[in-house]
Amino acid sequence: MSKVQVMDHPLIQHKISYIRSEEVGSKEFREIVGEIASLMCYEATRDLKLEDVRIKTPICEMVGKQLSGKKLAVVPILRAGLGMVDGMLNMIPSAKVGHIGLYRDPETYEPVEYYCKLPSDCDEREVFVVDPMLATGGSCVAALQMLKDKGVKHMRFMCIIAAPEGVKRLQEAHPDVDIYIGALDDHLNEHKYIVPGLGDAGDRIFGTK
Numbered sequence: 412m413s414k415v416q417v418m419d420h421p422l423i424q425h426k427i428s429y430i431r432s433e434e435v436g437s438k439e440f441r442e443i444v445g446e447i448a449s450l451m452c453y454e455a456t457r458d459l460k461l462e463d464v465r466i467k468t469p470i471c472e473m474v475g476k477q478l479s480g481k482k483l484a485v486v487p488i489l490r491a492g493l494g495m496v497d498g499m500l501n502m503i504p505s506a507k508v509g510h511i512g513l514y515r516d517p518e519t520y521e522p523v524e525y526y527c528k529l530p531s532d533c534d535e536r537e538v539f540v541v542d543p544m545l546a547t548g549g550s551c552v553a554a555l556q557m558l559k560d561k562g563v564k565h566m567r568f569m570c571i572i573a574a575p576e577g578v579k580r581l582q583e584a585h586p587d588v589d590i591y592i593g594a595l596d597d598h599l600n601e602h603k604y605i606v607p608g609l610g611d612a613g614d615r616i617f618g619t620k
């Protein structure tokens with residue numbers, strides 16, 4: 412079963428509480444989503460492998476550490492996931508960025524892929540799939556399956572706020588994908604919004620309504 416980690420760093424908790432307020436406007440909301448993504452990325456990359464590297468400083472030679480193992484990629488689920496990309500790249504600037512977009516078929520209610528562009532070597536990379544809100548889990552489960560079908564083998568999923576219903580569904584569908592959560596909320600309402608949540612993350616990031 413996958414690992415579920417709620418990232419309880421005080422800065423992450425503080426910033427999430429701040430952006431929940433309906434009084435926070437788009438500019439500030441977007442900036443703080445980026446900051447939260449950076450902090451979460453920092454925490455979620457604690458287990459990356461290191462190797463020794465010889466360095467000549469201006470003073471002497473030494474053995475330092477550098478990242479080894481798989482290269483990284485970030486894949487936002489469109490549209491709200493875009494709000495987390497820059498924050499992730501602040502921490503892992505050499506990561507490549509793919510994109511995946513899904514819409515719900517109005518007749519079958521099944522998620523349908525409308526856009527997917529991934530790094531050509533995504534099958535060899537550790538891919539961080541990001542979406543600020545894990546609500547029902549439907550689009551996330553479908554996105555991860557689409558990425559697996561395109562050859563992605565190693566994925567982690569990161570969201571800022573999750574509902575228990577979405578976490579359960581995601582764990583059942585993709586037990587191999589570790590889940591990083593900023594805050595685990597209470598439940599979904601009848602419109603499938605997370606309660607207490609922060610409203611529609613995409614609308615708040617992009618100033619649409």
Ligand code: URA
Pocket residue numbers: 491544545546603604605606608609610611612613
């Ligand atoms: N997506 C959002 O942006 N917010 C929710 O509460 C649920 C899904």
